[in-house]
Amino acid sequence: MTEAPSPRTKVRRGAERADYEHDTINAILDSAMIAHVGVQTADGPLVLPMAFGRDDTNLYLHGALANHLIASGTGQQICVTVSHVDGLVMARTPFHNSMNYRSVVIRGEAARIEEPSEQLRALKIITDHVVTNWDLGRPVSEKDRKLTRVISVPLAEASAKIRSGDPIDDEEDMAGPWWAGVIPVSTVLGEPRTAADYSGDRPVPDSFTAHPG
Template sequence: MSKPSAPSPRTRVRRMPERAHYEADAVTAIVDAAMICTVAFQIDGAVHAIPTLHWREGEHLYIHGAKASRMLKALVQGEACVTIALADGLVLARSAMHHSMNYRSVVIYGRFELVANPEDKRRSLRAFIDGLYPDRWATLRPINDKELNTTSLLRIPLAEASAKVRDWGVEDDEEDLSWPAWAGVIPLRTETGTPRTEDDSVLSEAPATRFAGR
């Protein structure tokens, strides 16, 4: 069975195309595994690239921020490029030129749209919080209309996206295999540390987060 083709010319992986993945499941898995994306856009001809928290619902990636944000205003007026990268392992070879890294990455092209309906905004923000801390939204002081009104919620479709992944070991030249240097992969992972409870917190036990041990 042949692999799916790139959804557009600008999403086609040209450098090391064997690492490309165009399946929707491959893209969404990486989007879900990350907390932060980088959004590139233009304002008055100047290029900006801003890291921001994101989440996914269905076939869209969501971001949020203050309604006065120049970035959010610019994103609904022009094209954007969203990138995500996760480092999974350090690949140590017998030569400096063959050292590498195992990683997962996604590039998304398109245009953000504003989510204006208050109930849609409230529901999506709940999905954002509960996605990080399962079932936490119901325990929080309810968000009020003023807070909701001063928050902009944007989303971009994942239709024009591609993933690029390296998830294997060392690729040394055959003549270097006997060189007396350690070769292998050192895995990398994200772990939560010990929670630091605020002195005035009513509860002492921290909530669980789905990113522990990633």
């Protein structure tokens, strides 16, 4: 485990679950569908779910020009959180119930991407994050691009926190009869369903079905 990249990113509670390795952080980001993005707005803090993508140095977000959260966050410090629930940890007493999880928190200043080719590159990264499809549909037009705001936040200040394994119960309860264990949780992509009004003749793209279960 490397050191936390900054004092504010250092996991204090449950520090043994912290991981600051880029590979760990990237793996958690790459297997997540959405991020929760927190910003300070003129009328108070706001956290919203959003699609995202990343490269080696930045995480990217996009929204319509009218998007309040993205407009508020541009040029400001924002916080992006990604989390997976891997299991419900059922302890011998509900007091010690927990969850197995993998999460990442990224803190940094959001910058607007205005250069057209950079904007398109970021939009492709976001679009292909879960399922590769940028090159499979009608190309994004200049009008589409201009209607979209894209921001980046550096991955430099990021931490991961991971819990796995069995419940941790009190010593005096260990011989008790109460069931203890883990209920696994997973998110899977199902079989694609063709739109009722689809009139083309193309099969479902391979990248829509060739995903890990």
